[in-house]
Amino acid sequence: MSIVLDKPFAITLDVGSSLANKTGSWRTARPVYLDRLPPCNNQCPAGENIQSWLNLAEEKQYEAAWRKIMEENPFPAVMGRVCYHSCESACNRGTLDLPVGINSVERFLGDQALKHRWKVEPGKSTGKKVMVVGAGPSGLTAAYHLARLGHAVTVFEASAKPGGMMRYGIPKYRMPREKLGAEIARIREMGVDIRLDSKLDDVARTMNDGGFQACFLAVGLQRGRCVDIPGAGEGQEKIAVVDAISVLRAVELEEATALVGRVVVYGGGNTAIDVARSAIRLGAVSVTVVVLEPREHMPAHPAEVKEGIEEGLHLINLRQVRRIDGKVLTLEIMVAGDGREYLHTGQSETMEADVFVQALGQAGDFNALCNLPGIVIEDGAVEVNAELMTGSAGVFAGGDMIPAQRNVTAAIGLGKKAARNIDAFLRGEKPRLKPKADIADFSKLNTRYYSDAPRTIRPILDVVRRSSGFAEIVGNLDEESAVFEARRCMSCGNCFECDNCYGVCPDNSVIKLGPGNRFKFNYDYCKGCGICAAECPCGAIKMVPEEI
């Protein structure tokens, strides 16, 4: 210390900085950064990292955003059209105003990739051979991920074209074939060998003969389920009775279909609505959908029902078909009981029809599997363990053929999961499971920091044009609207570098690490007031008690 006399008047000590005072010792709780699991990601059956690709889309980094999707799901353009987007029902923004239009942005990105021909490279070859049975969404997704992991993949497909129900079930007006074809072609370009017109009748033999070290079964449920209705097929003038799956396949193959005259579709699911809407497009005289459930409990997606009705389908709820006499259908009137029970009234009414389409679900044909040792088939589905392996070692299964959610996105999620587990199996390891992070539910957010912004709506082809052809009915968002929509995302649970913590700390105890690198705390001075955690818009900071 210097001598007092050297100092100016009345000064006895050197000026010091308060940095000598380490106020971090006052703290009883410390802030820590964390990544919480956004509810949309948690909900997505394909396990997409939605928040993270929206974040890139917000910055107009479309290719990077698309690559983020492709880490999980090889079908963004398909997803943007047929996925039932349960992510949007889980989206926190729905509590604030309206959910983020995740699906529209995904479609925009998927289409950008097709337009610019972005590609994915296969992984370095492992020399291992895997076979996949069925080129539906589940099989193709597994093939894609296996190829990325460096395995040689052969896909056996019974039909003349790949895609499974994405092609032979879902009608063109919802899923244009050139988009589907282009996304499948991209997988083929990675070296995945898809053998068409190759229906397998003995999987065990093919596996053995081909020297495959593992197999993924994804044969789906290819048969339409039917019920026997008294009187059907009797008499001279009879109603043509067909099943929905065959009809939709015929529509796709542009074969003569039964959908002429007065068409009655029986069933309340998406398939029933797809058949009905196809019939309208094929010029049927009238199209009626007879459903057991009341409208609000129909399994079909409400938007599809609404659009179908706009196009002219006639919906009759709470009816069960009892008899067919010539061209007359007898429908019993049902009433809703407790929950999802429907009670008979004994009262009935009749209606005339030329065609009766049964859309009552699907069943599988698993004959080709019977030589696989240990395989178990129960309730019309193949049993698998938590790793998706069947009772037969090295044979995995997924998609519609196992007891699970039955939709394209779930089939894709299961294909991905199977690929990762097959990879572990081939390396003789246990699959690695990442522990699930805490969910960033609405209560974790500080929503006052988000701009008010209504959702953009995708344009829809007008009714006259859509009921008279198979043109795609739901249009695209333009770039500006897609970016706008992406920017409505609140980045739940994941730092998006808004600088709030850096700004609001009364003790300058947040260090900014620069774009993309987020922040860190300076625990030498942080007093643990918790303002940063309270003011973080997206809930990416947590206060943790100090050990004292």
Place this chain on the structure above:
Amino acid sequence: MSLQTVKFYQTGTFTVGNRLLAEDERTIQATAARSNSLNCGHRACQGCGEALGARYAIDAAMAAANGQLIAANATGCLEVFSTPYPETSWQIPWIHSLFGNAPAVASGIAAAMRIKGRSDVRVVAQGGDGSTTDIGFGCLSGMFERNDDVLYICYDNEAYMNTGVQRSSATPPAVRTATTMPVGPEPGNVFGQGKYLPAIAMAHGIPYVATATVADLRDIEYKVRKAINIRGAKYLHIFVPCPLGWGSAAHDTINLAYLAKECGLFPVFEAEQGEVTGVSKIRRLIPVEEYMKPQRRYAHLFGKKPALETIAKIQARADHNIKKYGLLEQGAQR
């Protein structure tokens, strides 16, 4: 079909920064190069609104003055927690003299700069509500009246916090302090007393008067920049919650400032030459209880038998502000 064509940046300008905005549209606080005029190691309580408000304002002033800034500081928390001799947290030329004379000291500095021809140096004086509305009021009024080239910033935490939460003339009615009625039919500060300094400043007809809260950084930065660029006397009144004196949670400081504005109790506006020229509208109107309930200084109103009449009188004050300053958007729902 017409589609939305507005520019939209996720959090817009609500957050401190926003990676989607152009560099020049970002705040000073969002930059790594901000001056951190009030550095860490200061001894303010956890979650002190005054410490935060001071850094916001003085960093903005430093940026607006190109680093040529001198500050005079009144006695009070801001001075005591920042500068226990010989240490200081200030990284700017800074002078403390007395509790009541900061405006006069600043007037002197401004005069000296004028004589020295240093028109590039800008002068700020700052203090708490006690030093501003009570003991320093005479000096401040003189500074206004002479139109001295000084920006005076009052950090209003609604009491004398440094000496243990005594009432000031800026303490609102019904608030409990160490020097108001502790018991009786109507404990807490009386109704019908006190003064509202922004209006008094406006009555001096000085070039610029504004209010702000620590919940709106952009607004503070905008107002400070504007004030620094005006020659003459300027007054900025910043609302800064005090966890210790208000009995509120340390993490609630910014939230309470936000709620004070949203319920109408603290109107945020700016005025030039004595006329109001701009108001920050309420985004989502809330009842005053929502602001008061998290604070222990109002706890006596929310006991087993809530003091409904008192609360109604406070609500009436908010309603009066809303009407007087036009705080609601046209057509907004009450």
